[in-house]
Amino acid sequence: MIFFLSICFCSNLRANNRVSPSSCQITRTNRSWALPVSFKVEKFQLQRGRRRRGSPCFGESEGLVKNGIGDADGIIIVDHGSRRRESNLMLEEFVKMFKEKTGYPIVEPAHMELAEPSIKDAFSLCVQQGAKRVVVSPFFLFPGRHWHTDIPSLTADAAKEFSGISYLITAPLGPHNLLLDVVNDRIQHCLSHVEGDADECLVCAGTNKCKLYNSS
Numbered sequence: 763m764i765f766f767l768s769i770c771f772c773s774n775l776r777a778n779n780r781v782s783p784s785s786c787q788i789t790r791t792n793r794s795w796a797l798p799v800s801f802k803v804e805k806f807q808l809q810r811g812r813r814r815r816g817s818p819c820f821g822e823s824e825g826l827v828k829n830g831i832g833d834a835d836g837i838i839i840v841d842h843g844s845r846r847r848e849s850n851l852m853l854e855e856f857v858k859m860f861k862e863k864t865g866y867p868i869v870e871p872a873h874m875e876l877a878e879p880s881i882k883d884a885f886s887l888c889v890q891q892g893a894k895r896v897v898v899s900p901f902f903l904f905p906g907r908h909w910h911t912d913i914p915s916l917t918a919d920a921a922k923e924f925s926g927i928s929y930l931i932t933a934p935l936g937p938h939n940l941l942l943d944v945v946n947d948r949i950q951h952c953l954s955h956v957e958g959d960a961d962e963c964l965v966c967a968g969t970n971k972c973k974l975y976n977s978s
Contacts, residue, residue, distance in 0.1 A: 836868035836888025840881055840913060841901040843873030850877045868893050874912060885920035895928045902934040909934050
């Protein structure tokens with residue numbers, strides 16, 4: 763099952779340059795905003811077109827909102843990074859699937875540390891492809907130190923090399939409704955594999971990790 767990133771598209775950016783600090787951060791290379799905005803999360807269908815004035819950040823919805831992302835926007839999906847090559851390749855595969863699913867024109871993978879491409883590399887690639895705004899989406903479950911400190915610092919450092927480029931750091935995945943289905947799907951698939959009714963999933967393929975253990 764492909765699970766969707768909760769990419770946070772904030773309302774009234776052009777009009778008021780405001781965002782909710784509880785959900786995301788937007789920064790220009792020469793200015794930052796941190797004004798609170800109250801909003802109500804609603805459900806949306808997949809759509810194209812201009813950003814609707816007053817649209818809230820993407821939240822507990824049934825589909826992926828294609829709202830506000832245009833040809834001049836780049837998306838970076840960033841995970842922690844691993845010394846294990848196979849783990850890093852999974853991010854690349856996920857980004858490929860995400861780009862095909864959403865149709866967003868500029869989407870790049872990045873690793874926070876331990877592997878390439880770095881956030882700085884991905885930021886540069888987005889700008890080279892014509893991005894004027896870069897959306898950095900942490901591929902993390904919960905808002906720990908990496909989201910609060912490391913990713914903002916690395917992104918700010920990457921943005922220093924470019925003038926007039928704005929960037930947004932979205933919320934991590936968090937307790938999203940769609941993740942309930944993802945976790946349940948993973949559990950059911952692994953049980954089916956243990957019972958001999960399904961092959962190993964792409965995550966476990968070749969590792970022989972998905973098996974039943976008996977306590978001694």
